[in-house]
Amino acid sequence: MDVAIIGGGICGLSLALNLRQRGISARVYERAPEIKPLGVGITLLPHAMREFTALGLDDALLAAGIENRESCFFNRFGQLIYKEPRGKFAGYQTPEVGIHRGRLHLILYETARAKLGSDAVLLDHDATSIEQDEAGVTVSFNKRESVRADLAVACDGINSAIRKRFYPQDRLAFAGINTWRGVTRRKPILGGRTYMRVGSILTGKMVIYPIVDNVDAEGNQLINWMAEIKRDSFAQNDWNKPGNLADLFPLYQNWRFDWLDVAQMIRDADQILEYPMVDKDPIDTWTFGRVTLAGDAAHPMYPRGSNGAAQAAIDARTLADMLREHSDPRAALKAYEAARAAPAAKVVRTNREYPPDFINIKVEELVGDKPFDDLDKYISQDELRALSENYKRIAGFALADVASRNG
Ligand SMILES: Cc1cc2nc3c(=O)[nH]c(=O)nc-3n(C[C@H](O)[C@H](O)[C@H](O)COP(=O)(O)OP(=O)(O)OC[C@H]3O[C@@H](n4cnc5c(N)ncnc54)[C@H](O)[C@@H]3O)c2cc1C
Numbered sequence: 001m002d003v004a005i006i007g008g009g010i011c012g013l014s015l016a017l018n019l020r021q022r023g024i025s026a027r028v029y030e031r032a033p034e035i036k037p038l039g040v041g042i043t044l045l046p047h048a049m050r051e052f053t054a055l056g057l058d059d060a061l062l063a064a065g066i067e068n069r070e071s072c073f074f075n076r077f078g079q080l081i082y083k084e085p086r087g088k089f090a091g092y093q094t095p096e097v098g099i100h101r102g103r104l105h106l107i108l109y110e111t112a113r114a115k116l117g118s119d120a121v122l123l124d125h126d127a128t129s130i131e132q133d134e135a136g137v138t139v140s141f142n143k144r145e146s147v148r149a150d151l152a153v154a155c156d157g158i159n160s161a162i163r164k165r166f167y168p169q170d171r172l173a174f175a176g177i178n179t180w181r182g183v184t185r186r187k188p189i190l191g192g193r194t195y196m197r198v199g200s201i202l203t204g205k206m207v208i209y210p211i212v213d214n215v216d217a218e219g220n221q222l223i224n225w226m227a228e229i230k231r232d233s234f235a236q237n238d239w240n241k242p243g244n245l246a247d248l249f250p251l252y253q254n255w256r257f258d259w260l261d262v263a264q265m266i267r268d269a270d271q272i273l274e275y276p277m278v279d280k281d282p283i284d285t286w287t288f289g290r291v292t293l294a295g296d297a298a299h300p301m302y303p304r305g306s307n308g309a310a311q312a313a314i315d316a317r318t319l320a321d322m323l324r325e326h327s328d329p330r331a332a333l334k335a336y337e338a339a340r341a342a343p344a345a346k347v348v349r350t351n352r353e354y355p356p357d358f359i360n361i362k363v364e365e366l367v368g369d370k371p372f373d374d375l376d377k378y379i380s381q382d383e384l385r386a387l388s389e390n391y392k393r394i395a396g397f398a399l400a401d402v403a404s405r406n407g
Contacts, residue, residue, distance in 0.1 A: 001329060004029065004139050004149035006127040006162055011295025011312035012155035013108035013121075017055045018320035020115050027149070028112065029125035029139065031156075035109045037102020038240060040181045040273060041211040041224025043068070043195065044104070046087055047397040048310035049094035050405060051317050058094070060107050065099030066210045066221070069193035073359050073384075076199035077371040078257025081363050082384040086195065092402055098195065098209045098224065100183075104309070130154075130162060132290045151290040151329040153319065155312075158278070160297035166288055170280065172300075175352075177201065177230045177277035179303070180243040182269035183211070185220045189260050192221055198262070200360040201230050203369055204251040206262060207357075225265065226303075227252065228277060236276040243274035277302055279352065282345030287333040294319060299344035304355040307347055307395050314396070315340055343396065350394045359387050 001024050005012045008030030019026040044052065044061065052061055072083040087096030112121050126142040130152045140146040154162035164170050188210065189196070196208040205228045212222035227248045237243075245266070255262035279300045286293040295312035319336045326332035366378040392398040 001025065001151070001323060002149045003027075003323070004137065004147060004152040006130075006139065006152060006154045007031070007156035007295075007297070008035070008109065008112075008121055008123070009155060009157055009295065009312075010105065010108065010309050011297075011316055012153075013105075013112045014051070014055070014313050014316035015153060015155060015294065015319060016112045016116055016120070017108070018316050019323065021055065022320050022324045024320065024323055026116065026120065027147070028121045029127055029141065029147075030121065030123050031126040033124040035106060035123070037100065037106060039101030039105075040183055040271075041098055041209060041226075042101040042104060042309055043209065043306035044097040044099060045306050045310050045395075045397050046092040046094045046096055046402050047395075047405075048306075048313050049087075049097060050402055051310070051313035053094055054317065055111070057107060057111060060111075061097055061099060061104065062095065064103040064107060065097040066193065066213055068096040068098055068195050068209065069191070071195040072190065072197070073357070074196065074198045074257075075360065075363060075367070075371070076203055076255065076369075078198070078255070078259065079371055081375065082359055082381060082388070084385070084388060091399055094402070096195075098211045100211050100222070100224075127156065127162065129165060130291050137290050151292075151333065154291065154293045154297045155295045156297050158280075158296040158300040160293065162291070163293055163297050167283065172236075172276075172278040173280055174236045174276055174278050175230075176232050176234050177228055178234050178237040179229075179275045179277050180227045180248045180272055181275060182225050182243070182266065182272040184223045184225065184265045184269045185215055186223055186265060186268065187219065188221050189223065197357045197360060198255070200357065200364045201228055202361060202364060204229060205357060205360070206252065206255075208260075208262075208265075223265065225269075227266070236278065237274040239275055241274050243272035245272060247274075275303070279348055282341075282348050284341055284345075285337070286341055287330075287337040290329055290333070292319070292333040292336060298340075299348055301344075301348045302351040302355065304351050304357065305347075305391060305395060307351065310395070310397070311344055311347060315344075347395050350391065354391065356388065356391045358391070359384055362387065
């Protein structure tokens with residue numbers, strides 16, 4: 001079996017490595033002429049790390065990122081609402097890791113080239129269409145010769161051109177939330193191993209976590225932060241474009257807590273990029289004969305809850321398993337769709353309605369937009385824990401789920 005993978009992002013490269021592990025031949029066709037360390041921070045939850053550990057990448061990822069010890073939720077006045085241990089500190093066999101997306105991408109790219117051969121990961125290949133017949137598929141590219149394979153997997157991201165051919169009416173869903181992502185060098189916050197969610201989408205929200213330790217040999221960390229703002233008047237932000245400080249700063253200029261001066265952190269950013277908070281309505285059918293969709297091409301989701309990379313990595317492993325189990329590629333691709341479409345759709349919907357920061361929204365609803373004196377009067381820690389556990393269950397990283405798959 002020979003697999004053509006369209007898109008050399010997180011999903012496409014993970015799929016190539018999973019196929020290689022199972023002795024299935026694959027080539028990756030990536031549109032970009034070179035792999036640059038694009039993006040900012042990304043979090044690899046224990047189920048994502050389980051998948052990357054199975055590919056032998058755990059040590060490299062841990063060395064390139066930061067192992068989170070805990071996750072903390074604060075209101076926009078800097079008061080702690082709830083905290084919990086994470087990754088190995090919560091009993092998982094695999095850690096939770098904050099990492100620069102560019103570093104993760106380069107590790108996958110270099111490993112794929114080393115394991116599959118440099119001629120198996122082809123850059124500057126912009127796929128335009130895939131035709132199929134009884135014997136296989138033909139992938140066509142812009143200004144390149146077309147190629148034949150037994151099947152093709154579209155891992156070409158949220159704006160997938162291949163998905164558009166099967167769903168001509170395909171549209172991004174934008175509900176007025178824009179995000180700005182930045183990185184700032186500064187001293188570690190709360191011990192330097194904490195993932196922080198502050199405020200709520202109703203009044204302004206920040207997600208903050210470290211991604212590089214001792215970035216300048218002076219003990220500073222590279223801190224990744226994301227600001228999310230909802231306005232009915234917003235036009236949709238672009239991807240990866242330099243962001244304008246004035247668009248977000250007014251909302252955060254008074255956020256000065258005894259544990260972090262948020263306003264200063266924003267002002268000191270090395271770089272600010274803008275992104276829209278978009279997804280697509282879930283679709284049931286990913287597989288069309290010898291062609292299927294995976295990763296963001298199959299189930300783009302709001303980048304909340306650190307699930308884009310995890311779900312992409314799980315797609316990759318599941319698809320590789322199915323291709324090993326079934327001799328007919330069409331049956332394998334259908335079995336993969338049957339295993340993955342419903343769980344992924346659930347994460348897409350949950351990220352819209354009850355994301356992990358639902359804890360912050362709930363507290364704001366109960367207390368109002370003001371500091372609290374005694375939070376227990378409004379909601380107990382057990383109730384907050386239940387909200388957190390519910391999200392983990394849906395997203396597939398409850399402790400028992402990750403452990404059973406490991407087993
Ligand atoms: C530039 C960039 C920066 C990002 N930054 C962040 C970030 O900072 N934090 C975060 O949490 N998530 C980020 N993401 C999203 C995150 O990486 C994905 O949601 C997730 O990992 C799913 O991976 P994927 O492989 O499905 O999609 P992606 O990682 O988006 O990869 C898709 C790949 O397909 C390629 N491609 C697209 N069209 C074609 C075509 N026609 N032919 C061939 N190749 C094609 C793209 O160049 C890209 O390399 C970023 C994605 C990109 C592309």
